[in-house]
Amino acid sequence: MIKTITMPQLGESVTEGTISQWLIKKGDVVELYQPLLEVMTDKVNAEVPSSFSGQVETLLVEEGETVAVGTEICTIVVEGEAPTGRDDNNNDATVASETQTEEVDSNASPRLSPVVMRLAQEHQVPLDKVKGTGSGRRITKKDIQAYLSQTEHPVKVESVPTESEPDIAKSKWTKKEKPKPSFTADHEIPVTGIRKAIAENMVRSTTEIPHAWMMIEVDVTNLVNYRNAEKEAFKASEGYNLSYFAFFLNAVAKALKKFPQLNSSWQGDKIVQHKDINLSIAVGNDTELYVPVIKNVDEKSIKGIAKEVHVLAHKARHGQLSKADMEDGTFTMNNTGTFGSVQSMGVINYPQAAILQVESIVKRPVIINDMFAARDMVNLCLSLDHRILDGVICGKFMSHVKEILENISGDTTPIY
Amino acid sequence: MAVISYIEAINRAMREEMERDERVFILGEDVGKRGGVFKATEGLHEQFGDERVMDTPLAESAIAGVGIGAAMYGMIPVAEIQFADFILPAVNQIVSEAAKLRYRSNNDWTCPITIRAPYGGGVHGALYHSQSIEAIFASQPGLKIVMPSTPSDALGLLKAAIRDPDPVLFFEHKRAYRLLKEEVADDQDVIEIGKANRVLEGEDITVITYGLCVEFAKQAAEELKETGVSTELIDLRCVYPLDKETIIEASKKTGKVLLITEDNKEGSIISEVAAIVGEECLFDLDAPITRLAAPNVPAMPYAPPLEKAFMVDQEKIKSAMLKLAQF
Incomplete structure (x- = not known):
């Protein structure tokens, strides 16, 4: 096989050398350590010995030429040595040929650093x-990064969740899908921050929780009349709206007091029934969804609830919600009626037991005592975690909510 | 704006702090008329007199102890230990008293003392004038250890140390005193203690070090830049407590981390840095965490070739950086 002799480094600060004389010529047979040539540097003149025994194949550098340390200067055909790929223990002047190194590699098992493993998996x-x-x-x-940028994968390089991000365990059930090739005109939006948190929460809820649904219809004519009678005065004195939602929150809190089974959470090996009734309310804008919490709703007046809804919605719209505002919810209410929905299936706010959607209040003909009447009707839709709750208890809960709402008046439900 | 040396920056910091606050005073061996053996306190005795620049006996324990007492009385002492090697007799005062005072008195008492000491080798100073002793103090909560790497940093950090309400050990590399010079702004700001400084921004390797090694690493990085290796260089500035956030961020950035100290390798400051990187950055590492330090021999040798072998220098740093870049 063919071995190469390179320009040796003759002295610590020497970077190049001039070939003053070749002592052999093409075709000569040389012995190990036999002088091959004389090299002149700015420090020394020296003979360069052969690193191998064999036949000189080519001289790559002419006499009088100056070349950098490490430059190949001649090749020698070495006989009787199989290309084992073993590294020669020869001096620096030897450079293993390209083909030989390739062979070494194909046999060696790859060593992968932790970051390379991680990026390759991701x-x-x-x-x-x-x-x-x-x-x-x-x-x-860098090789992985270069590969990724070449192959037009959407490169998401550093996406390590930091501690400050919402406390969402890397869900083992979120399958990593191969990124689809993008079409040039499409607008790509990186999934980060709150969008990512929402996505992970939703995947977790829908994959882990066996959802069941039910809906009841409630006649809220009394509530509508009562609220309409009070709303102008309330707005004038308090400065914010007396919303229907406050009444629904109040009714649900009362019902949860009676049916604490729904005010609970799934915690793996046990179900925890919460003493406090803290209602998460869904508040969104065009791109984001938050579920801030009104604490101890059962202890608050309609006015108190309306005020907190107002404050939390304001904070959410202006990005001012704090971590404390979002913590400790035990049951979620979603005011889907605001955008005209009359029926929906909510996704449970993990790890709570249920979520209630309050739909639009719609005037409809209803038969009362065999006569048609125009009544204000609303649908309430409940999604429940079927591991924690069953139909019977939820049915009772919903009936109770219905009963409270249908009997709302100034006497049963004072605003202050 | 004037070009000043590292030691001139230290002198200026003390002068300006003494002018700013009359509670600031200096004590140490030969700091008065003599102006210190390295001339760090030159001119201060003339300007501020006997009561504010005090020569002490050769008793380091007393220098620290008197300083701690004065600090408890509301003074702001700047104590000089002539060589960091001599600080050992004062360890009891520093570790058992100064460091623990705030904790022990439930926040009623503080100890705003600054203890300055020249450390480091490469000056043909042999055993008792060359040591790096920061690691001895670097496991003592309550202390801060600051080791500046440039004249500007020395000025800004020493002012911060003097103003700090708690004890600060301020170690100055004696070889840097007259080796490092740079333009320092006339209104150089106080530099916050506890934050590391990103000296160079790079993509290929991360070098984390402190003290004089920063200068060597900077020069090595400039040389390597020509071969296409770009270096993220972090100066710890404060070696205790460590700026974990910056260490982690810089390590994750390249995944190849070289840690450098002039101190003996075992149990050194960079050993703790290595532990932080190991704990926090495993899945971002692209190479083993590398430490470049002095060998584990008892002290700096006197013989020049051995001293050279012991010291971390620009060449050693450069070859370690290159090796890591090629890994």
């Missing part, structure tokens, strides 16, 4: 397609 990178440029052809972090 982006489904076939490692045998990545060219390694590290020592021993190791694939480096």
